[in-house]
Amino acid sequence: MSENLNENLNEELEAPVEEVAAEATEVAEAVAPKVNPIGKAWGAFINLFGFSSKYYPGSKKRKKIFFDVLVYIVLILGGFTMLYPFWWMICASFAGSSIGLADTVFWPGAPTWTLDQAIFQNYIDFFDSATLTINTNVWATIGWTLIYSIVPVVVGVITSASAAFAFAKIEWYGRNIVFFYLLAAIMIPGPSIMVVQYCIYYSWGWTENGLSMIIPGMFGSIMTAFFIRQFLFGLPTSIIEAAKIDGAGYWRIFWGFVLPLALPAIMAQGILSFMGCWNNYLGCYMFVDNTKLYNLPVLIKKISDNYSGGAKNPAVTIAASVISILPILILFASCQNLIIGSLMLTGSKE
Amino acid sequence: MENKNTNLEEAEALAEMPEVEAVMGDGAAVAPAKKRKKPINQQKLQDNLWGWLFCTPLIVGTTLFVYIAFVIAILLSFSNYQEATPLWNFLGNIEWGSAAIVRVESGEFITDTSLIWYRYIFESTTQSNDFWYTLFNTVFYLIGIPIGMILSVFFAVCMSRDIKGANIFRVIYYIPCVASTVAITYTFQRLFATGGSGVINRLLFGDDSTRYINWLNGAQNTRPWSSGAIIYKWVIIIMSVWKGLGGTIILYVAGLSGVNASHKEAASIDGANAWITFWKIEIPQLWPTIFYNMVTAVIGGMQIYTEPDLLFSTNGGVNFEVTPYVGKIFYLGPMGNNPSPNCAYACALGIILALIIFVLTLFQFLIDSKMDK
DSSP: OHHHHHHHHHHHHHHHHHHHHHHHHHHHHHHSOOOOHHHHHHHHHHHHTTOOOSSSOOOHHHHHHHHHHHHHHHHHHHHHHHHHHHHHHHHHTTBOSHHHHHHOSSSOSSBGGGTTSOTTHHHHHHHHHIIIIIOOOHHHHHHHHHHHHHHHHHHHHHHHHHHHHHHHHOOOTTHHHHHHHHHHHHTSOHHHHHHHHHHHHHHHTHHHHSGGGTHHHHTOOHHHHHHHHHHHHTSOHHHHHHHHHTTOOHHHHIIIIIHHHTHHHHHHHHHHHHHHHHTOHHHHHHHOOOGGGOOHHHHHHHHHHHHTTSSSOTHHHHHHHHHHHHHHHHHHHHHHHHHHHHHHHHHHHO | OHHHHHHHHHHHHHHHHHHHHHHHHHHSOOOHHHHHHHHHHHHHHHHHHHHHHHHHHHHHHHIIIIIIHHHHHHHHTTSOOOSOOOHHHHHHHOOTTOOOOEEOGGGOEEOOOTTHHHHHHHHSHHHHHHHHHHHHHHHHHTTHHHHHHHHHHHHHHHHTSSOTTHHHHHHHHHHHHHSOHHHHHHHHHHHTOSGGGOHHHHHHHTTOGGGOOOOSOOOSOOOTTSHHHHHHHHHHHHHHHHHHHHHHHHHHHHHHHTSOHHHHHHHHHTTOOHHHHIIIIIHHHHHHHHHHHHHHHHHHHTTOOHHHHHHTTOTTOOOTTTOOHHHHHHHHSSGGGOSSOOHHHHHHHHHHHHHHHHHHHHHHHHHHHHHHO
16 A cells, blocks of 8 residues: 555656756766766666666666575575575486486486386385495484484483573572583584593493493583574573462473473474484494494485495485485475574574 | 582581571571571572572583593603503503613614603604694694685675675584584585586686696695695585585674664765775774684694595595694594504604693783784
8 A cells, every 4th residue: 555655646746856857967968068978878777677776767666676686586586596406316216227316417417217126226226225335224213313313312302401491590500600610612623532431431331332322412412502502591480480470390390391482492492403313324334343233324424425436326415315305305394484593593592 | 610519518517507597596596687688698508509509500611621630631742642541540550750662663762751741843864854834734724714704794885785685694604613614525525626527627727638737636745835735634624614604604694783883884974985984883892703713713724634634534544645743643642543652752743732722822812902002
């Protein structure tokens, strides 16, 4: 409505404005007799997109449309760049041969179904070669990956949330010192302690039984605790005060009030750390020596090592990659609101 | 830790007090002031007890797996601990300052054990080459940080315009962040494959095979600044920028939405156009987010390892052209069934890395505080 009104107003105003402009140009010509024709043409041209110049008034509406279209083009090009490798990945996982893989650009080259192979031949090959070369079962590997990502994340998020609760809502002696103590630990880079971590786990036998991937994560993560703490600052303290007056202890407040109220943040952090653990290549590569207990990324690396330079179809590695990415993509697609919202929240508070 | 114990003991001692007072309260007259103080003490005790209890797992985990590990790393870096034998026995039996003969690589022996590994890095020609070349590669990979920062601010500004579907773009751009590094790396290995089998070469140059770029044929092991090696490193930079863009975009979009709207309006009333508003209003208000991202990106970027190792299939070896600093630590460490590890040397390299990162972070904070003035 208001836009229409504005347009009407503009139409009404246009004539006088032109008259005034004409007068102004007359005056200008009287002073400086020549109008720069190139400048005027340029002014007419940029006026198409709503820019103002000496000769033409600008239009805010047209300018906005121009920039919106520009932004859409940029964003769509960027989005294409972001998505293309994934599309290529899916296509390539159906490429029937090495040459077919090289021909894959927007569609599988020499796809498996044209070569008298099963449609999912590369996926079948992945399962077979895992049994043959690494002597492990892909389903068992997926199971271990799930264990590595569910157990430490569920326990770790709760321990992180409890620490976050203590930092955000409880006044206790030494809180700031402990906070600084934990913050400083972030400064210690992983690579400088990983050798010692390996030696410690090795001394306890954890590198052989997979506990090195489970136990350390159960103590919680400092970053997760900080993010949940940010969220808890936004919760009204009066709820906790009220619960305290009604006789609830901190233990009950934590389980009965804080966890349910902070569930969005906790879920978001949990899902993010689940994704991190599912994709955790380096941790498993470093701290697990038992081939039976590899997780999916390490298995993919071992399979790829066997294929590179070999005569077989390297698309098998891509098929394995698709298997490792699909669950994460589905999880992300179903929880994207929660995750992005949580990231935005923590981002805007920094 | 000691602090915590004493505090808990105090708390226990305090816990018994109310009962005592309650018993006394029957017979003896208790001063009213004391009576009023009682619930406060009780509350404080609860606060302290539960505050510490709730934090205990995180404190224990951090202390055990980070701080103690770091202290042991410092100790080991001065020792001759090479194979991953059970650690506790070794720590019990270290003879500090003894002139134990230590095997180093290629049959060299060092007899003077003071600062042995720290001197070995710089005294041995091969080792100092490894050190400087790998460090050069790591620092070169940091080029991706400013590129990613500019791109993500640009896209964030685009997305924070009032257009339909900005949320969808946010989700699309975040997808690479959640994908597995291993899967992405193997995909890029194929996309950038050498010659006509790589999609990128095909898309850029069609069938003109003379112009195909040799993106990642990095096995010559020449100097890290040779022209070929620079191209290989750019593949890594492209990949890490592509993968990390979405996360920073979301942070910047959040930051931009927090920019005070009245400031922008005031600026436009004063005649500032969008460009000036962006530089004078939005960037200064976004600066804390940008700075935070920069610091974390540099800390993370110095620890890069997975991408070059997988993309160029160096398999834990040291390839001067692409291997980053951490690759050398992996090469020496006991991880991945390394047949001839040198843990003490790897620890020394790790401590140097920690120092470098610390200095870089400090440097950034110094610049930031200078810019504030």
